[in-house]
Ligand SMILES: Nc1ncnc2c1ncn2[C@@H]1O[C@H](COP(=O)(O)OP(=O)(O)OP(=O)(O)O)[C@@H](O)[C@H]1O
């Protein structure tokens with residue numbers, strides 16, 4: 015996409031010109047009551063506003079898309095809903111802003127959104143103050159670059175694809191990752207680049223290339239759109255790490271912490287076996303039932319202690335979040351589980367207890 | 379005897395013309411046959427796909443989204459009302475003038491200007507209507523609103539720029555010339571990126587301003603520069619003697635511009651201005667790449683729905699149809715206006 | 726229309742250029758040593774002295790490029806002057822035309838062009854009412870009534886709601902005259918009003934102008950219509966190369982021109 019190159023240039027230009035931004039600031043400050051120094055945490059702003067402004071992709075199968083009723087759904091969307099439920103007690107109090115990759119960081123730093131929940135890969139430069147200056151919440155989806163081939167090709171490893179043509183999207187890290195891996199392993203190959211997902215998919219379907227490479231999540235939804243999805247397989251090979259995580263602005267620790275622990279809460283709930291269906295029973299049991307001696311569970315559910323208040327959230331924020339969207343496993347299954355057209359085996363996205371990477375620190 | 383030259387629609391002159399045009403030589407015949415087979419085959423497989431293979435559920439089930447975007451269901455009547463009003467206005471404009479009562483005919487231009495504030499009131503709410511945030515606007519409704527807003531901003535801007543460009547004040551002239559040339563030298567997508575990405579960055583922290591407004595402003599400033607050139611062309615086509623006539627009647631420079639020059643210039647520029655309007659509609663689709671859920675943007679979000687994976691072709695054909703219909707409507711409105719004004723033109 | 730020979734209201738032969746500066750209000754135009762130099766350096770008028778009395782009809786003749794148009798265009802400020810002295814209806818015009826003075830003059834001076842210059846986007850009636858409504862800020866209804874009366878006067882009332890392009894050249898020129906008259910001018914300037922017309926249309930326009938003269942309108946007419954000049958003009962001014970070469974009554978000018986250049990010119994057009 016031309017836009018991408020253009021926007022990154024513009025973005026850089028804007029960043030270098032950022033000092034100039036003080037001019038309107040100085041001009042406008044006279045009428046602006048809140049001094050920028052004593053900044054109110056976004057958490058407080060969200061609570062007093064009564065609405066969470068969440069940036070999403072808006073068009074990524076399984077992560078965020080519109081259903082015919084006009085509601086956004088998907089894994090990224092459910093993260094927004096969980097945070098809104100935890101902070102406001104209402105998962106529906108979310109204002110969604112569809113964002114393109116180019117816009118997402120500006121939207122965050124300009125305050126257009128409070129929370130970025132848009133398939134964003136966590137990297138050093140995005141995290142650091144010298145880069146995009148984000149604060150990342152825990153990874154909600156471990157993605158990675160994968161390779162899709164026709165089943166009848168019999169290919170199972172990259173080596174099987176020596177001297178073959180790969181279709182990829184131009185101007186993405188995808189292209190570089192493929193080069194790096196193939197070069198390291200000494201496998202010769204050809205590359206065909208496309209500007210649009212659809213063109214790339216079509217070229218692959220027209221057999222102009224033997225394999226197609228992209229993030230596994232998008233390979234998966236591309237395959238689901240094919241006429242005969244079963245005739246294509248995603249290789250087990252993973253060419254890159256793409257840990258996708260929600261993000262907030264740097265310098266607002268309170269808000270960053272709140273978001274982080276809401277996400278951990280969803281994962282811990284899965285570890286505890288607490289689901290949307292059984293949460294009321296669990297709360298009852300921990301309050302005055304079989305579990306009333308289970309201090310850890312009582313703390314987790316906010317019946318005992320003040321874990322939530324420490325974050326600036328209600329003590330029962332986990333109950334609110336899980337009650338609204340379910341635990342992490344439920345969210346995953348709802349959007350990417352075996353019963354969905356966008357099925358992706360849990361793999362790295364399973365809880366550590368199941369051999370995956372999701373691991374919530376203790377709620378102490 | 380039966381072969382009289384005018385014996386029905388397939389009279390001999392017609393046949394002869396076909397023969398001369400398409401089958402004049404063996405080579406012509408071959409080309410004709412090949413093209414016919416190609417076109418016919420293409421059409422046949424397209425129709426086969428449309429009626430037998432395509433799955434139009436992605437269009438049918440999401441029809442509300444395509445038209446009103448995420449507008450709240452219980453308020454959708456407001457969106458319908460506006461679209462309906464717009465439709466009635468189009469019809470009234472397209473109807474033969476004599477079928478309309480005179481007062482209505484006179485009000486039409488005013489109504490065309492008012493339709494934007496009316497739309498804003500109906501869509502945004504206020505004055506007794508429940509407020510609806512602009513992020514719930516979308517689909518055709520938003521595309522039309524963006525187009526209308528752009529045109530209603532760009533046209534006056536274009537006129538002012540065109541007038542300023544031939545002003546006697548050198549500074550004003552340089553500034554406008556610079557602005558027009560600079561804007562015309564930039565790709566629209568860059569201007570839109572500037573509007574959507576840079577403006578919020580330059581604004582003081584915590585200040586945001588409406589995305590739709592941002593989009594209309596960027597589009598309006600851009601299209602305005604093009605319209606300025608069209609209007610300037612129109613101004614230049616007015617003979618100098620017209621100005622002398624106006625001046626010798628004692629008309630002030632301002633009145634000369636308003637009563638003599640602009641009406642004629644706009645008339646001359648009308649076809650190209652109409653082109654700009656159609657181009658504006660098509661340009662609004664670029665905003666899909668900037669996160670607005672107008673027609674193209676909402677389609678992107680619908681295509682993200684796992685239930686409709688891979689239904690791109692259906693959606694894009696449907697979109698093409700919608701855009702085409704609106705464009706046809708716009709061009710016929712423009713042609714109608716041209717015809718109304720033509721009465722007074724030189725033959 | 727009345728086609729009676731133009732009456733001579735004044736004994737205008739007495740008004741000569743180079744009168745004293747204290748010329749009374751009976752003069753409509755008075756120019757002394759008028760110079761017109763175009764920005765490209767071309768001098769179109771050289772020391773032109775001319776006086777037009779109120780009620781007088783002056784016909785200007787001369788070869789193409791002699792400065793006839795330029796001269797009468799200075800009278801309503803369409804051309805600035807670079808030297809000399811010019812007074813129109815009591816207002817002074819000088820090198821840097823004062824916009825206020827110019828617009829005052831234009832309120833009282835009507836002009837008719839060779840190419841009619843009607844406004845094509847306005848109906849005949851609107852062409853006539855435009856200036857009274859917008860410049861004189863008069864009431865629309867009375868203006869309209871007056872305009873229709875004027876159009877009646879020039880014989881095209883039936884066409885009032887048509888557009889210029891739907892009229893013949895002669896009709897258009899008559900509308901142009903009505904348009905100029907709508908401001909009730911004290912002076913009318915005509916720049917070859919019949920040159921762009923088919924021969925058979927010339928008569929109807931001249932007829933209109935003649936009637937106007939009969940009503941006592943002060944007029945300066947650039948024309949090559951000898952018959953018209955003979956009948957209507959009080960005085961003929963002959964110009965060449967930006968200068969007035971000869972001034973005489975039509976009778977004298979056409980039968981007994983004094984200057985060689987006049988004789989040459991007349992031998993060509995007669
Ligand atoms: N704007 C101008 N710039 C320079 N020269 C001009 C301009 N207008 C007229 N002239 C010149 O001034 C001279 C007088 O022009 P003018 O139009 O007054 O002549 P005219 O006597 O009316 O001739 P015609 O009978 O052809 O109308 C001509 O030589 C013409 O070329």
Ligand SMILES: N[C@@H](CCC(=O)N[C@@H](CS)C(=O)NCC(=O)O)C(=O)O
Pocket residue numbers: 071072073074114115133134135136186256258
């Ligand atoms: N994980 C990637 C996501 C990259 C991404 O968003 N890609 C763009 C295209 S290059 C996109 O729009 N993807 C589809 C979508 O999110 O709608 C990142 O953080 O950079």
Ligand SMILES: [Mg+2]
Pocket residue numbers: 793794795916917
């Ligand atoms: Mg002339």
